[in-house]
Amino acid sequence: MLFGLSDDHVILEPGSGQLMHPEALVAFQRLGEDARDVGFDPQVVSGFRSFDRQQTIWNRKARGERPLLDSAGEPLDFEKLAAEDVVFAILRWSALPGGSRHHWGTDFDVVDVAAMPDNYQPQLTPQEVCDEGLFGPFHCWLDERIAAGESYGLFRPYAEDRGGVAPERWHLSYAPAALELQALLTVERLGERVRKSSLELGETVLEHLDAIFERFVQVPLQCYPPQNS
Secondary structure (H helix, E strand, C coil): CCCCCCCCCCEEECCCCEEECHHHHHHHHHHHHHHHHCCCCEEEEECCCCHHHHHHHHHHHHCCCCCCECCCCCECCHHHCCHHHHHHHHHHHCCCCCCCHHHHCCEEEEEEHHHCCCCCCCCCCHHHHCCCCCCHHHHHHHHHHHHCCCCCCEECCCCCCCCCCCCCCCEEEEHHHHHHHHHHCCHHHHHHHHHCCCCCCHHHHHHCHHHHHHHHHCCCHHHCCCCCC
């Protein structure tokens, strides 16, 4: 469960076909009812993600088969990057396999279907979710709900740039279950998982694992909402 090695802990979200932690699903459904009352239609576009799926994403980027982006979302020249630079560029936008909160099913990416033109394919970019973007009104409404403690335990683990993962306004997490799982994930356990994997640039990852764990894996406890929310 901790590393996404099975999907026994998740169930189907019927509206999207995505898999989610049961408690996160209930919270999302309750939030969705409130959102639809005021004209929004939130939909999950990425829920549970297995270790193998996350490793495929990582390895394609590590081999230069998928674009690497800088902090502004602009493409980087893969051929000019050292191994360490590639690792940290990947981590800015994609989680380390074994260190992804999507493994838990407590975390998911959401869009507002009511705002989408016909045949629109969400990209999950900062431009989509800024206040003036396509999904901006929904996220402004959600900001108010989270601040008021009326989001049923859902919050944004990557609301701000803390020098690790780039801000992801679309990424929501169910705090009560995620907090328990985060407490189980240690740098030692993550290192063991990486050593057993087929991760590209795995040795470079292990060389910098302590810094990676602190900057890109652990969400500070002060970012979590009070547990009675």
